[in-house]
Amino acid sequence: MAQQLLEVKDLHTQFFTRDGVVRAVDGVSFEVAAGETLGLVGESGCGKSVTALSLMRLIPVPPGKIVKGSIMFDGADVLKMDDDEVRGIRGNNIAMIFQDPMTSLNPVLTISRQISEALELHLKMDKSEARKRTIELLDLVGIPSAKKRVDDYPHQFSGGMRQRVMIAMALSCNPKLILADEPTTALDVTIQAQILDLLKNLAREFRTAFILITHDLGVVAGMTQRIHVMYGGKIVEKADTAELFANPKMPYTWGLLRSIPRLDEHRKAKLVPIEGLPPDLIAPPPGCRFEPRCQYRRDICREKEPELVHIPNSKPDHEARCWGTQQGGWLVDTDWHKEVGDTRVLEEIKQEVAQLPPEPKPGDLPPPPPAI
Amino acid sequence: MATAATTQQQRAAEINVTVRKQRSLWRDAMYRLVRNRAALVGLIVIAFAALVAIFAPLIAPYDPLEQNGPKQLMEPIWTQFFGSKFTDPAYILGSDELGRDILSRLMYSSRVSLIIGLVPVSIVLVIGLTVGMLAGYVGGVVDDFLMRVTDVVYAFPDLLFVIIIVATLRGTALGEAYDGLLIIFVGIAVVNWVGVARLVRGQVLSVKNREFVEAARAIGAGPGRIMRKHIFPNILAPIIVTVAFAIPGAMLTEAVLSFLGIGIRPPTPTWGVMINDGFLVFSTTPWPVLLPSLCISIVLLAFTFVGDGLRDALDPRSKM
Amino acid sequence: MLRYVVRRLLLIIPTMFFVALITFTLAHAAPGSPFDRNVNRPLSQETIDRINRYYGVDKPIPEQFVTYLGNLVRGDLGLSFTRQRPVVEIIGQGIGTTFQLGAGALAFALAFSIPLGIISALKQNTLLDYGSMLVATIGTTIPSFVIAIFLISIFGVGLHLLPFVGWGSWQHMVMPIFVLGLGEGAFLTRITRASMLEAIRQDYVRTARSKGLRERAVIVGHALKNALIPVATIIGPATAALITGSFIIETLFNVPGMGRLYVISILQRDYPTIMGTTLLYAFLIMIANLTVDILYGVLDPRIKVR
Numbered sequence: 001m002a003q004q005l006l007e008v009k010d011l012h013t014q015f016f017t018r019d020g021v022v023r024a025v026d027g028v029s030f031e032v033a034a035g036e037t038l039g040l041v042g043e044s045g046c047g048k049s050v051t052a053l054s055l056m057r058l059i060p061v062p063p064g065k066i067v068k069g070s071i072m073f074d075g076a077d078v079l080k081m082d083d084d085e086v087r088g089i090r091g092n093n094i095a096m097i098f099q100d101p102m103t104s105l106n107p108v109l110t111i112s113r114q115i116s117e118a119l120e121l122h123l124k125m126d127k128s129e130a131r132k133r134t135i136e137l138l139d140l141v142g143i144p145s146a147k148k149r150v151d152d153y154p155h156q157f158s159g160g161m162r163q164r165v166m167i168a169m170a171l172s173c174n175p176k177l178i179l180a181d182e183p184t185t186a187l188d189v190t191i192q193a194q195i196l197d198l199l200k201n202l203a204r205e206f207r208t209a210f211i212l213i214t215h216d217l218g219v220v221a222g223m224t225q226r227i228h229v230m231y232g233g234k235i236v237e238k239a240d241t242a243e244l245f246a247n248p249k250m251p252y253t254w255g256l257l258r259s260i261p262r263l264d265e266h267r268k269a270k271l272v273p274i275e276g277l278p279p280d281l282i283a284p285p286p287g288c289r290f291e292p293r294c295q296y297r298r299d300i301c302r303e304k305e306p307e308l309v310h311i312p313n314s315k316p317d318h319e320a321r322c323w324g325t326q327q328g329g330w331l332v333d334t335d336w337h338k339e340v341g342d343t344r345v346l347e348e349i350k351q352e353v354a355q356l357p358p359e360p361k362p363g364d365l366p367p368p369p370p371a372i
Numbered sequence: 373m374a375t376a377a378t379t380q381q382q383r384a385a386e387i388n389v390t391v392r393k394q395r396s397l398w399r400d401a402m403y404r405l406v407r408n409r410a411a412l413v414g415l416i417v418i419a420f421a422a423l424v425a426i427f428a429p430l431i432a433p434y435d436p437l438e439q440n441g442p443k444q445l446m447e448p449i450w451t452q453f454f455g456s457k458f459t460d461p462a463y464i465l466g467s468d469e470l471g472r473d474i475l476s477r478l479m480y481s482s483r484v485s486l487i488i489g490l491v492p493v494s495i496v497l498v499i500g501l502t503v504g505m506l507a508g509y510v511g512g513v514v515d516d517f518l519m520r521v522t523d524v525v526y527a528f529p530d531l532l533f534v535i536i537i538v539a540t541l542r543g544t545a546l547g548e549a550y551d552g553l554l555i556i557f558v559g560i561a562v563v564n565w566v567g568v569a570r571l572v573r574g575q576v577l578s579v580k581n582r583e584f585v586e587a588a589r590a591i592g593a594g595p596g597r598i599m600r601k602h603i604f605p606n607i608l609a610p611i612i613v614t615v616a617f618a619i620p621g622a623m624l625t626e627a628v629l630s631f632l633g634i635g636i637r638p639p640t641p642t643w644g645v646m647i648n649d650g651f652l653v654f655s656t657t658p659w660p661v662l663l664p665s666l667c668i669s670i671v672l673l674a675f676t677f678v679g680d681g682l683r684d685a686l687d688p689r690s691k692m
Numbered sequence: 693m694l695r696y697v698v699r700r701l702l703l704i705i706p707t708m709f710f711v712a713l714i715t716f717t718l719a720h721a722a723p724g725s726p727f728d729r730n731v732n733r734p735l736s737q738e739t740i741d742r743i744n745r746y747y748g749v750d751k752p753i754p755e756q757f758v759t760y761l762g763n764l765v766r767g768d769l770g771l772s773f774t775r776q777r778p779v780v781e782i783i784g785q786g787i788g789t790t791f792q793l794g795a796g797a798l799a800f801a802l803a804f805s806i807p808l809g810i811i812s813a814l815k816q817n818t819l820l821d822y823g824s825m826l827v828a829t830i831g832t833t834i835p836s837f838v839i840a841i842f843l844i845s846i847f848g849v850g851l852h853l854l855p856f857v858g859w860g861s862w863q864h865m866v867m868p869i870f871v872l873g874l875g876e877g878a879f880l881t882r883i884t885r886a887s888m889l890e891a892i893r894q895d896y897v898r899t900a901r902s903k904g905l906r907e908r909a910v911i912v913g914h915a916l917k918n919a920l921i922p923v924a925t926i927i928g929p930a931t932a933a934l935i936t937g938s939f940i941i942e943t944l945f946n947v948p949g950m951g952r953l954y955v956i957s958i959l960q961r962d963y964p965t966i967m968g969t970t971l972l973y974a975f976l977i978m979i980a981n982l983t984v985d986i987l988y989g990v991l992d993p994r995i996k997v998r
Binding site: 524531539540624627634647651654658661668669673675676677 | 707710711714715718719829830832833834835837838841842844845849929932933935936939940943944955958959966970973977
């Protein structure tokens with residue numbers, strides 16, 4: 001097997017806060033091949049963004065810290081590099097597209113300056129070369145009248161256009177890997193589709209590898225070759241895209257798929273949400289992290305944490321972290337479409353959730369006083 | 373087999389552990405304020421000053437106005453260890469140029485200073501809140517009026533305006549009332565209510581379009597109720613902070629006015645007046661200037677620390 | 693942009709009118725003639741009448757006001773009651789000194805406070821940060837005259853190092869400029885620090901880092917430019933504070949500038965001088981505010997000057 005572009009082994013990233021140590025990424029391992037698009041899916045707080053930031057060592061060092069693991073990019077361990085080497089990779093071999101284009105671009109600098117920065121730094125272009133290349137890039141990502149708009153400021157663009165600018169910025173030095181953190185979440189649905197199309201075309205044309213991070217299964221469906229599902233700081237399922245949608249093998253994934261509205265379902269069929277709240281990453285439970293919200297749970301789920309292993313009745317690369325679906329488990333032959341688990345367990349979960357302390361209401365938050 | 377009830381309780385206990393304890397925002401603010409050591413010290417100092425102010429007539433050794441010719445400009449008793457021959461155990465902190473006991477004058481000064489800190493600021497608060505809320509929520513004539521007034525008042529600095537008001541009206545009946553105290557109240561109040569009103573207006577504008585206000589309106593709440601129960605609690609934080617800083621501001625204004633000679637009329641002592649008087653005899657003995665300077669500095673610092681602490685505590689975004 | 697500037701300049705006129713009106717009204721609300729000062733040698737009624745006529749004080753008040761305005765437009769600020777000289781001349785004498793004091797203080801303040809604020813923000817929660825914030829707090833809280841008194845007692849009286857009365861040599865300038873500048877600078881330091889702290893937490897700073905820029909390029913090229921915008925806008929009110937500060941400092945250090953002149957004329961009820969100086973101050977402040985607004989429009993591309 002050819003050497004992978006990116007190999008992450010047992011990554012642990014933690015944040016040291018007043019309330020305790022938050023284990024945001026708690027033992028994550030995965031690979032990405034050159035030119036491949038990997039989807040990293042999960043709800044807010046599951047650790048997917050922190051994983052991406054760790055890859056570029058963008059975690060703010062107090063309070064965060066990458067405490068363990070290795071990140072092999074192009075054969076070299078990013079975590080062992082010194083600061084200069086890491087800076088040499090950022091924007092150059094690995095680039096990142098952030099979620100909110102409104103705040104991720106500097107409002108007082110022209111986009112020409114913001115894109116040229118990386119070109120001048122990494123590719124050692126001079127100002128006029130960089131400017132020419134910037135205009136080319138803007139054209140490439142579909143910004144109309146690029147030559148005229150290159151000296152504009154971010155606030156003069158719409159949301160979708162700004163995200164295209166960010167994409168141009170990421171592409172500027174022809175990186176081998178682009179991390180896209182919720183690139184379309186802040187955009188309108190129609191613009192989302194355009195941006196995703198753009199990304200797909202760019203991936204194909206430049207053979208760039210992508211890690212697409214999102215909470216939206218719909219986004220990864222058409223874009224990725226493989227998908228990893230994250231929950232509670234760990235990866236809980238790995239599969240090829242088509243396989244994941246056709247044959248998911250983890251109750252959390254079932255829950256995710258069930259909560260997506262589908263055109264082909266009966267009009268009166270209910271959307272089944274996953275009850276409960278995400279797990280506490282400071283003092284995670286000893287067993288499976290999804291157990292408190294899982295309708296299929298059994299005692300062993302609370303006692304011991306399952307490993308991420310290959311699952312019977314599925315493709316060879318398909319792994320899941322669940323006692324029930326593993327070899328010998330009680331969910332091996334379950335048709336998740338029909339069986340929703342023990343209804344008594346469902347009632348239990350609902351009651352437990354009801355006993356949680358209330359979250360602060362929006363009206364409780366006072367506006368921040370002026371800072372002097 | 374354990375009964376369903378106990379398993380449920382166990383589970384509830386476990387789940388509780390896995391969810392971070394939620395603190396109500398006001399309790400969180402209190403917690404953070406108390407954790408701030410500087411603010412805590414400030415609060416203690418203010419409490420102490422308040423006690424001195426309230427009980428001054430009982431604990432001051434002398435009448436602050438009582439003059440004692442032969443005992444002028446006595447030095448504080450500790451200076452005798454440095455060779456001073458001008459001490460008198462009856463006057464612990466020494467006496468001023470008219471023989472009045474400095475300690476007693478300092479104590480009585482705290483009364484005036486605290487009154488100056490609190491009374492005009494309360495007036496400012498009431499007027500500013502009312503006008504600001506009306507201007508922000510109802511808009512219209514009140515809003516326009518506020519904007520025009522602001523433009524004029526903002527044209528010059530507060531202190532200048534207060535000086536002009538106080539200086540020119542000193543001779544009038546208004547200026548004479550309460551030894552000049554009233555005109556100082558008026559001066560401070562007139563100048564500062566505009567700032568508060570503007571702040572309130574801005575806050576109201578930003579809150580009134582939030583969803584929960586719309587929701588309240590949708591269920592039929594009237595403007596009065598909305599202003600009272602929905603808008604007001606949500607604009608409190610910056611207002612509290614502003615008030616916390618306005619109190620020392622007022623005290624400072626009085627000190628400056630007294631220093632320039634247009635403050636409280638003699639013989640009422642305030643720290644500003646004492647500094648002014650003391651400055652005249654500075655070359656003879658520095659204590660009549662230094663002691664009230666120290667007092668006012670400490671109290672002002674205390675208020676500033678508390679104000680800073682309040683601001684940090686009430687800011688939901690700050691991670692301490 | 694030009695239209696905006698012109699419009700603002702024109703707006704100064706009605707505001708000045710109001711300032712004049714208010715000051716005039718207040719001044720004439722005070723009882724008694726300004727010439728009553730000397731109670732030991734009361735002037736005969738005849739003399740008083742003559743003086744009043746000379747100064748035009750015997751006419752009805754609205755007429756006085758109109759006359760005043762008319763003179764104002766022609767640059768005549770009237771005659772000082774106490775000094776028998778044109779107000780313009782008196783102001784002219786003091787303005788140079790005050791300008792030296794003010795400019796010196798502002799330069800001093802800017803020079804130390806902005807770098808200090810930036811460094812404090814970058815090294816948040818270190819000893820340097822706490823130290824500079826403590827100094828800044830003291831500088832903004834403790835009245836300038838108190839600080840001045842402390843300094844005078846140490847450097848003036850105690851060590852005999854620096855003179856503290858009058859103006860002339862550079863030694864005379866040290867303490868007044870320092871005290872005035874300290875108050876300004878303390879405030880500026882706090883603002884700069886707060887603004888910088890806000891700026892470095894922004895998403896675009898993370899984006900800049902993700903492009904592989906060195907930390908210094910990130911701070912200076914990205915964060916700083918944003919952070920300094922609010923600081924620039926504070927310079928307007930800071931100038932106003934300099935003006936009021938100058939009253940106190942000049943009085944304290946006996947510096948023969950406009951500030952001291954103003955205080956004296958207030959105590960002496962010299963209304964023409966009071967009014968003239970007030971109008972001048974108001975004008976200066978409005979110009980300062982206008983400059984700041986223009987500066988803001990230039991620095992922040994998001995502001996489209998209406």
